[in-house]
Amino acid sequence: MKRAVIVNAKRSPIGKKNGILKDYAVHELASPLIRQLSIGFEGIVDDVLLGNVTGPGGNVARLSALEAGLSLSVPGVTLDRQCSAGLEAIRMACYLIQGGAGLCYLAGGVESTSTSLFPAKARFSPDFIGDPDMGKAAEYVAQKYGISKDAQDSYALLSYERSWEAYEHGHFEKEIIPFGHIVHDEEFFKKRNMTALLKRAKPIFTNENGTVTAANSCTINDGAAVVTVIEEELALSLGLLPVLRFIDSQVAGVHPNYPGAAPIPAIKKLLERNNLRIEEIDLMEINEAFASKIVGCSQELSIPYEKLNVSGGALTIGHPYGASGAVLVNRLFYEVQRKNNVKYVLAAIGSGGGIGVAVLFETMVN
Known part of the structure; x- marks a missing residue:
């Protein structure tokens, strides 16, 4: 079986809805x-796979690939598994390489909530089962x-403290491709008194x-993240340094009232199948849509x-x-290069409708 490895990863700065990236x-x-x-x-890229949730329709991946100047022969496919879409795109690229369908993919996700044409969320589940807004679903998880x-x-x-410490140490600089004069995430324009905000914030x-x-x-945001997934032997023959090797992944469903809990069975099944505890x-990235989700997981x-x-x-x-799952892999890609004695890492995310996706990687740089 062929092995899929990640040799590069980049993301945009992340802006708030109607914020610094609103015109993109x-x-x-x-x-x-x-x-x-x-x-x-x-001449090597077989396809571009992008997750997208609130886009304008059409094939965003194909449009983006053509805008980027890729060969007309690179097709592009857009995936929607709600908030799991970006991680699903990377997962799919890894399986395509394992199955011998191709040798190199650009995979990730993108979201422009600022330019979205949709005024409300999509339907995640029939009413007779339950279709809560995500905030109410976070309460259900709590x-x-x-x-x-x-x-x-x-x-x-x-x-919040970890994010600011990482930013102040320059840890995000390698992750990000500047957009003109925008070189970092909008949240880092001004530090907030988070202790006071948390204390006075009401349900x-x-x-x-x-x-x-x-x-x-x-918050609701705009941004994109993409990684380069390539077959391992090809990567080595090109003199590339693989950083993460894909091991396995798992998707799980839970009751749509509890999407924040969906990573739990996905991670359990994934680890059980690979005889891991x-x-x-060594490192895990689980999307922080709500604190209740992370505390629960x-x-x-x-x-x-x-x-x-x-x-x-x-x-x-x-x-x-749609970009957030790819942001998790982007973060792991750079975290493992800063740390020693890291062998296994995992990215996971839950999404609307009660779907959890978890992906396991082995580190190749320690």
């Missing part, structure tokens, strides 16, 4: 990443697992015993915070839906 159409967010990652791979507001606020503060999704607030939830995973899977989202995440920099 969705394909204009993805195309600079595709253009840079395709340098040196002319209730299901007995997660207090204090626990959510404590994690949100930890994430916004339910009036009865609510715990989820604007301060322990992510949580203790053997940590609690149910016994994941220590020391291994989880170690440079912060979406609670600080934001959640550009």
Whole structure:
């Protein structure tokens, strides 16, 4: 069986809805990443796979590839698994290489909520099952697992502090391709008193015993992230340094009322199949759509915070839906190059409709 490895990863700065990236159409967010990652791979790229959720329709991946100047022979396909879409695109690229369908793919996700034509979320589930807004679903997760507001606020503060520390140490610089004068995420334009914000923030999704607030939830954002997935022997023959080797992945479904809990069974099944324990995973990135989701996943899977989202995440920099799963892999790609004795890493995300995706990688640079 052929092995898929990741040899490069880039993302855009992440902007708030109607913020610094508001004037970029969705394909204009993805195309600079595709253009840079395709340098040196002319004639090798088999396809471009992009996740997208709220885009204008059409095939965003094909449009972005053409905008980036790729050969007309590179087709492009756009995926929608809601917030899991970017991670699903990377997962699919890895399986295409394993199956011998191709040798090199650019895969990731992109979202422009600022230019979206859709005023409300899509339907995730029939009403007779339950189709809550994501904020209310985060409350359901908190209730299901007995997660207090204090626990959510404590994690949100930890994430914020980690994000700012990583930013101030320059850890995000290699991740990002500047967009003109925009060289970092919008959240880092000005530091906030997060302790005070968390203390005074009130529940916004339910009036009865609510715990989820604007301060322990992510924002709505614009951004893109793409990685280069290539067959391992080809990568080595080209003199490339593989950083992450794809091992396996798992998708799981849960009740649509609890999408934040969907990574839990996905991660459990993935580790069981590969005879691994949580203790053997050195770094994990789980998308921080809501603090209740991360606290719940940590609690149910016994994941220590020391291994989880170690440079912060979406609670600080934001959640550009279809791109967020690819942002997780981008982060792991650079984290493992800064750390020693890292063998296994994992990215996971939950999405609307109650779907969890988890992807396991082996580190090749330690």
